[in-house]
Amino acid sequence: DLTRALNRVLPSINLPASSGYGSASVVRPISLRGLNGDQVLVLVNGKRRHNSALLNNGTSLNSGSQPVDLDMIPTALIDHVEILRDGASAQYGSDAIAGVINIVLKQTDHGGSLKTTYGQNYQNGDGETIRQTGDVGLALPNDGFINFGLDVRHQKVSDRSDKAPYTDSAGNTSLEHTYYGTGLPEARNFSLGYNAELPVSDDLTLYSFSTYTRRNSEKPLAFHQSASFDGIATPFPEGIEDTLRFIENDFQVAFGGKGTVAGWDYDLSSTYGQDHAEATLRHTYNLSYGPDSPTSVDTGVKTFSQWTNNLDLTRAFDFGLAKPTQISWGLEQRYENYKIGKGDYASYASGPFDTGVSGNPIAPGTISGAGTTPADADQKGRTSLAAYGEIGQDLTDKWHVDLAGRYEHYNDGSGTTTNGKIATRYQLTPILAVRGSVSTGFRAPSLAQQIYSSTSQTSVNGNLFNYRNVAVDSEVAKALGATTLKPEKSTNFALGLTLQPTDATSITLDAYQIKIKDRIDQTGYLGGTPQIDAILGAAGLPTNQAVTYFTNALDTTTRGIDLIGDYRQNLGAYGNLRYTLGFNWNTTEIDDIHASPLAQATLGPDGGYNRQRQGNLKHGNPESKLILGTTWTINKFDIGLNLTRYGEYTQYGTAEIYDRTFSPAWITDLNVDYHLTSSLTLTAGANNLFNIYPERTNLPSSSGAFPYGNFSPYGTTGGYWYTGVTYNF
Known part of the structure; x- marks a missing residue:
């Protein structure tokens, strides 16, 4: 798929394993230069792509991010x-x-292609995937075109959990069972789209594109022993293994016109996108309902929509300098809306069996947690308005300078930002150039980070206790010191060089530093102490709860180096070779933690942003990544060999003894295409050819979950082989 293809060729991209719970097992965000998935902007045909409706709230890497889901675009x-x-x-x-x-x-x-591929993991033959894609191009009047694309995929579940002992209904304890689904979900994707342009006159071309994807994904969530049911009778005497299913409908559509008027090249467009995700727990149970419990409940709905309107204008002016001055400016209006819908009543409610035989209360909701309650359901929208401009000028025949600026205002309390950039390039010799840039940037707090709310309950000392994620503007959050989220603000420095010693060779080397102030993350849980209870009680709020909310938690500095090389060699009768090189070194340091006095008083000097969270942020991504690629084209064969070395990374535990530093690993990918005819191509290959797994973690687990951790940049399912056939017409 697209994310894995980018990961194989770009050294500054990291793609952590999608083996967590919830949305973390479905949406696999791309990390660019060690930053979160929502700190990189994704465009389609130069137009802003909408984000996923699913908030990544289940893993330490990319925690709290709401990235664009590239899997929703038909390849x-x-x-x-x-x-x-x-x-x-x-x-x-x-x-x-x-x-x-x-x-x-x-x-x-004109033309098109049809392609079918089949593959599966080496181990157990799981992860079996069948994929069928097709595209066709058709001519429209006046040299216009329309392209259609279709992508259908069925991926079966893969699981790398360890088995763990459990006690069955007869009291036997020697049996084993897989407790948690650790791997990739079963997924059925249906994607289609089009891209079209229609020239109407010499000065006007109409265009439109659209994509639509429906994805049904499901994976085992957890196994619950009958011994944990506290005497509540269920139809599952040997235990319950529920699964979490997401059904998503995602689409984007854009319309626009471009051309020339009064000497200006213009582009006027309107783009709308939406992701709608419904979550369902299947094969589950609400113990408090007893025999009347449903075994399948909808736990909630999340919808994100975005409507963007742009006017862009560009014109060259001749001021008598080395070359004409390129002046561009534009306006943008964007409306966003995020909605959290409640789940089925039985997914969060308490039934008549509210006490177990032990006398302890039975928590409301399903055995794997409560669905979205009416109190947690919410909706918020906002509008942003922006004006921006850019000037590009060749000061001499060797020296080019770009200046850019943007003013943007949000009406949801996120405020106003003004950002600028200066970039320059100087051709030192015919084969060597240097370049550099200084810029400021920002990321507005997402609507999901502003209103996300969820509740889970557990029995503590014979009483129900609430663990809650609360909206930052909720009464309980404000009582505990929460303030309106501010945009993340960045300062970016970059310096590099480009070298082209021959027509067949190119090398680029770039060093960068990205300082980010007010990065958004969640607080530690606040509650369960006399001081917090006194504050909540004085505000007239329940005291049987511990809460966390999103805040401008910290400042960081990320530094790194990117090296990319390309060399092409003609071997005559022995074909052609292309060599590629990619290297990235990246490090992140925490400059400051913005903990409130209350958080420091109750959670320590770091305010709950403890050594585990700090360590994972700084060292959870590989410190380096090296890519060595070769493509050999000879006669009817195209042979691709890709070697990737991932540097060491560390997954931190709750105590130092549970930290695990993973050693560097070499991953080999091999692909062979055989062109049977000019139209028909046979393909075979393997990802992770030598079946490399990460080392096992030091984390204690009585359930066998996550034996390889959650951070592996090359996954946790080992080698995968595939074969396919392509017909071009």
């Missing part, structure tokens, strides 16, 4: 991908702190 419709590895908020607005990914769709007016 058959993609022509190529452009990457800007530099801060670009001055040009594009919020989120472009780490850089920009622009996905360019196909623009052909």
Whole structure:
């Protein structure tokens, strides 16, 4: 898929394993230059792509992020991908702190392809995947075109959990069972889309593109022993293994016109996108309902929508300098809305069996946790208005300078930001150039971070106790010191060089530093202490709760180096070789932690942003990544060999004894294409050819969950082989 393809060729991209719970097992965010998935902006044909409705709230890496889900774009419709590895908020607005990914769709007016692939993991033959893709280009009047793309995929579940002992209904304890699903979910994807342009006159071309994806994903969530039911009778005497299913409908549609008027090149567009996700627990049980409990409940709905309108104008002016001055400016209006819908009543409510045989209360909701309650359901919208401009000028035939600026205002309390960028490039010799940039950037707090709320309950000393994620503007959060979220603000410095010693060789080397103030993350849990109870009680709020909320938690500095090389060699009768090199070194340090006095008083000097969270932020991504690639084209064969070395990374535990530093690993990918005819191609290959797994963690687990941790950049399911056939027409 697209995310894995980018991970194989770009050294500054990290793709942590999607083996966690909830949305963390479904949406796999891309990390660019060690930053979160929502700190990189994604465009399609140069237009802003909407974010996923699912908030990543289940893993330490990318925690709290709401990234764009690249898996929702049909790969058959993609022509190529452009990457800007530099801060670009001055040009594009919020989120472009780490850089920009622009996905360019196909623009052909004839031909197409059909492709079928089949593959599975080495171990157990699980993860079996069948994928069928197709695309076709058709001509429209006046040299216009329309491309259609289709992508259908069925991926079966893979699981790498250890087995653990449990006690059955007869009291036997020698049996084993897999307690948690640790691996990839079963997923059924249906994606389609189009890209079209229609010239109307010499000065006007109409265009439109759209994508739609329906994804049904499901994975085992947890196994619950009957011994833990506290005497409540269920239809499952040997225990309950429930599964979590997400059904998502995602689409984007854009319309626009571009051309020339009064000497200005213009582009006027309107883009709407939405992701709608419904969560269901299946094969589950609400113990408090006793025999009347349903075994399948909808636990909630999340919807994110975004409507963006842009006017962009560009014109060249001749001021008598080395070359004409390129002046661009534009306006943008964007409306966003995020909605959290409640779950079925039985997913969160308490039934008549509210006390077990032990005398302890039975927690409301399903055995794996409560669905979204009416109190946690919420909705919020906002509008942003922006004006931006850019000037590009060749001061001499060797020296180019770009200046950019952007003003943006949000009406939801996020405030106003003004950002700028200066970039320059100087051609030192015919083969060597230096470049550099200084820019400021920002990321507005997402609507999900502002209103996300959830509740779970457990029995503590014979009483129900609430653990809650609360909205930052809720009464309980404000009572505990919460303030309105501010945008994350960044300062980006970059310096690099480009070298092209021959027509067949190119090398780029870039060093960067990204300082981010007011990074958004969650607080530690506040509650369960006399001081917190006194504050909540004085505010007339329940005291049987511990809460966490999103806050501007910390300042960080990220530094790194990117090296990319490419060399092409003609071997005559022995074909052609292409060598690629990619290297990234990246480090993140915490400059300051913004803990409130109350959090420091109750959770310690770090205010709950403890050594585990700090360590995972600083060392959870590989410290380095090296890519060595070779493609050999000879006769009817295309043979691709890719070696990737991931540097060491560390997953921190609750105590130092449970920390695990994972050693560097070499991962080998091999792909062979055989062109049977000019139209028919056979493919075979393997990802992780030598079946490399991460080392096992030091984390204690009585359930066998996550034996390889959650952070592996090359996954936790080992080797995967595949074969396929492609027909081009």
